[in-house]
Amino acid sequence: MLIFDSVQKKKREFTPLEEGKASLYVCGPTVYDDAHLGHAKSALVFDLLVRVLKANGYDVTYARNITDIDDKIIKKAIEQNKDIKEITEFYTEAFHKEMEAIGVERPDIEPKATESLEAMYELVQKLIDSKHAYKTDDGDVYFDTSSDNKYLSLSHRVQDEEDKVQRVESSSEKKNSADFALWKSVKDNTLTFDSPFGAGRPGWHLECSAMIEKHLAKPHAKFAVDIHGGGADLLFPHHENEAAQTRCATEHALANYWMHNGFVNIDGEKMSKSLGNSFFLKDALKVYDGEVLRFYLLSTHYRSNFNFNEEDLAASKKRLDKIYRLKKRLFGLATNNEKTKFQEKLLSALSDDMNVSLGLALIDEMITHANETLDTAGKHKELKKETISNLYYIEEILGFSVKNPYEYFQYGVDEQTKEKIAELIIQRDEAKKAKDFEASDKLRDEILHYGVSIMDTTQGTFWEKI
RNA sequence: GGUGCCAUCGCCAAGUGGUAAGGCCGCAGCCUGCAAAGCUGCUAUCCCCAGUUCAAAUCUGGGUGGCACCUCCA
Known part of the structure; x- marks a missing residue:
């Protein structure tokens, strides 16, 4: 089996860490809003990957996280005057329902950030102990990117020196501009956790590394998981940072293979809130059968950008x-x-x-x-x-x-209409038998009026919704 | 500005050194009372220029045109 590794930028033969087994971690949704077509695409791509791995005889362990700690969730909760949990549970359930509609199977493990805090503390503590992380006077903990000589090896990015100097001056708390927060000190009472480093919230890259250690990592393997996947935009900075944390806190690298799926655009434009063209999966499902959406979104290569439009659908x-x-x-x-x-x-x-x-x-x-x-x-x-x-x-x-x-x-046709159509088909068959084609054509027109097409076969007359 | 990706029939889209898959649309035909469905046939030399090679859509260089990431994002 061949997999395109987006870090090495070539197809590589898939060789698992453990014979006959494959472990896969994919970045899942942040549950603060409805899933759009891009979330659907990503979930579909990795759903297919799991199926193909299984068909190749691998015993697959598939984890996809639910991010339920995030500033956007808090913002939404305040806006709607609701409990944080109410928001996250609502969107998690919606996500599950919509995934089911497009035939995406549930992952074996679905870890939540709120349930993985201990693993996060452990990881941060290891990074502090090994001098890969430092605390600031504000109580934040940052990852020291200059302490990791492999930083940026994933995304092949080059440090912009001038930019670096400028930002360091404006933000004196960080040692390097590229340093990212592992723990953010928060003093308000929105959604905070009492960690060994003080009250606050975890940085957004931390949870994936922690969950992988907790649920999937094999202690003495060279890599924590076989495959790590996600949307193309996550390669930098998200995956770069995840990889750095894991590499510095543990004795293994994060993943052997990295896979990134391409983006979904709508009529040639990127989906975004500012353009007002976010296409939510729930809206698409009102009009199209989930399976049609599945077929369409999977019909082109997962790494290409996908241009969603109704004609192609x-x-x-x-x-x-x-x-x-x-x-x-x-x-x-x-x-x-x-x-x-x-x-x-x-x-x-x-x-x-x-x-x-x-x-x-x-x-x-x-x-x-x-x-x-x-x-x-x-x-x-x-x-x-x-x-x-x-x-x-x-x-x-x-x-x-x-x-x-x-x-x-006959998707989306109500029972009453179905009965009516069946009745008309019987009448038409009788007219046909009597060779009264004028009457039978008239009846057909009537049937077509319901937005269906009919076909005469040796087994009888069938109808389909157009 | 930095980094990277892409450009194949009207549309979608494989193929990445050996002489252009497939689908949608269209046209012609078979079947059918007529349709629908199904089947058959027809429809591109691969953005431009130069080079490497016996051989290039596929490799190299140069153009032109798209796109992505560099900030939250699947």
Whole structure:
């Protein structure tokens, strides 16, 4: 299996720290607002990675944190005059529900910052003891970047000397401008914790390092985890700082492989509050089936920037429809679940740094071939079994077409309408039998009026929501 | 300003030294009472210039045009 390591900037063969096992840590959401399409993309990318690792036979331990200590959370709580916990629990639950809607499986471990404070204290204490961190008169604790000769080795950044001097002058508390807070002294009573370094809050880079030590790190391995992932923007400063803390506080480096997913833009523009174009997942789910969103967001390479627009989304839906139509054609038939050549090729494509585009091309070719054979030799038993097995494989490894095909095509249509359509179809069939095509066409127009399309097959007339 | 990434058919998008996958859209046909669905066929020499090579979309240099990070961010 090949993984593009964004620190070494090349594809590397995946070799786990422990034979047959893979550990993965991904930076999760800060729960102060609804998840947008970018959060969805990141969660989907690593959900797929876990599936591909499992398909390659690895026993995967996947952790994704919930950041529930943050200034933005406090701000929101004050704004809405609510308890901090009320805010974090609300958005955590919303996040879980929305992830479920797009087929993202829950990670094995979902650590919260508020539950990992002891691990954070321990880490900070180690850094102070080893002179990699220092306390200021204000009670803050900073990481001393000049004490780490590997600092910036992750992001390959170069220190800007002039900038450095200027900022040091303006902020006398820090030894170096690049130094970042491990512990921030806070005197108010919003959300503070009594640490060995005084009351305050942890710095935002600290929690990931601490949680990894607590939940995933193997004591004597060269790296704490196999893979560390997150959005492309996190490489600097977040991951750089995480790596520095862990490297200096423990005897191992943080991660063997670093993976970063590309960004989601909306109609060519970056999503941002100031542009007013943040696209929340919950809003997208009102209009689109979660699975269509999953298919669309995963359809291009995870490292590329993704430009979200409705035309491309519609094209993705059509592509997913084709999988479901084939599933519908074979609905209810048994399978032998045998490994096929197609499955091998699909796994091989996905195992090459998750080449989904190539995988989708394989799927489309498989579908065309199956439909072609089914058209010309409808009783081809072996092919039917193989195809069903292939469809199950697509479900398992990509999470596409997991629903009942009939339900999928009638998504969002209420029961009353369904009954009405069924009734009209019966009437039309009768008119057709009587060769009264004028009447049957009229009835079809009436059916189409409900925003559905109908198709006559040898098994009867079916309808789909357009 | 610093650092880095990208540029392939109308649109989305693989391929990264051996002669351009796949999907959407479009056109023609088969099937159909007509449709829909399905199937078949057709549609690019890879931003520009120069170079390396028997061979380049793929490597090198120079342009041009996008984008990201450097501050909170998936």
